[in-house]
Amino acid sequence: MTAPALQAIHLHKDFRGFTATNDVTLDVHEGEIHAVIGPNGAGKTTLFNLLSGFLKPTSGEVRLFGERVDRLPPEVLVRRGLSRSFQISSVFPSMTVRENLAVALQAPTHLPRQFWTSERVLAEFDDRINQILEEVGLSDLQYRLAADLSHGEKRGLEIGLSLTQDPRVLLLDEPTSGMGSEGIERVISLVRRVAVGRTVVMVEHNMSVVAQLADRITVLQYGQVIASGPYEQVRHDPAVIAAYLGHEADIFAEDGPGEPTGAAPVGSPGPVRP
Template sequence: MPAEATAAPLLETRSLTKEFRGFRAVSEVSLRVAEGTIHALVGPNGAGKTTLFNLLTGFLAPSSGQILFGGDDITGKQPEQIAHLGIARSFQITSLFDQMSLVDHLELALASPTGMGYRFWRSNAQLRRFRDRAMELLDEVGLGDRAGQAAGSLAYGQKRALELALALALDPRLLLLDEPTAGMGLEDVDRTIALVKKVAAGRTVVFVDHNMHVVGSLADTVTVLQSGQVLAEGTYEQVRNDERVITAYLGQAGDAHV
């Protein structure tokens, strides 16, 4: 993809490294994510994917190296600071309120960046100013017809869709998806692929996933990690036919079909 390769990256890491008591979980990783693309981070178990993802989202501080977003150094910033810059992370550990309706979740998420805070729990009228946008987001992820339902009543795949809507409430330039199809059956996986394609329009997406069907269906660029280092990078077809990648995945039961 020549045009993407020459474009200034929206997200970039430079020699990013994370050590835990002398063990290098991520080692000298230099990554460039072109704006407007979907970029996958993959690799066998223990490759450093989760650690790298946590570095990108501020849940871990790097031992050395840099993270740049839109050309600005964001190394070491906290997750909430990163969110305010236009980076949203979804599909982490579920943090929904089972008894709260879907639309109430979205209204609260939309109110949060305005500085209104939790005092507006007491004022439904003031939260209602976000109702139209909340409904638009629910429609975008296919949950508009369930707006009044309690989140606890949703099926697993629908809960993940709600989490995605909550991330989109931040109107992010960069959307980070952590294992978006983990634990899903085939039907939910295909539905999630279609949903991610839809919400990726006009945004940049970075995701981690073990499911190679998902990676092949979504990713413009795939970065393969092994032992904390970049092993290979390219299109899905390029990396799946790379002998180094094939060798790295041998014996990985969950990832055998690269």
């Protein structure tokens, strides 16, 4: 049997006596969109940080396509095929959309360490940049400054930055956070496009979004898995209803509960074409 694309196996994470995740086991099948939901303080962000290498587990394992990876740093996980977007914007606002993608593509190469680079060398990235722009729906905005993008357009650029490393597994942290209905619809369409040929795991507070996108859902409460399965199964689970302290119509309304999530890393740009 083929190993799951991503696995959490009996994951524990303690912070000075506080247990943030408690015996979390999760299997994400290759090619699916898997949503992780739960009330505030449920441990969703901690789980994402463990899966993406930003935290090391107190005990337990993380496996990527069968390989144990929980002791590897995030930059190594990216090279192994796992990439992540963050809830808080992590783009270079004074650069154009195209330049942001160029920086991300150049970062793993020798180019950021070079003082001078020819136009011919930089042109090698053009086809891949064009492909990503098309995939995230930003071709018409490629020369616009990132600072001038709408919230939904910035989210598209952030996902585009994640795609520059050709991930097989993409983790999306609250992709529709802070958006109105128009932005939410844009992101739903975007996630559907980028999920083709990839595995997507997302933390998401909007249950309407989860219902439209997720093949399966895992629900956390107090750091533990209380339910897992298809949307229709999970929405009627008594433990899930009790966790949200409401009835089904409230729990799975369009504006479901959420929690603040992680901060974006910082970096410095390498060479880009003027």
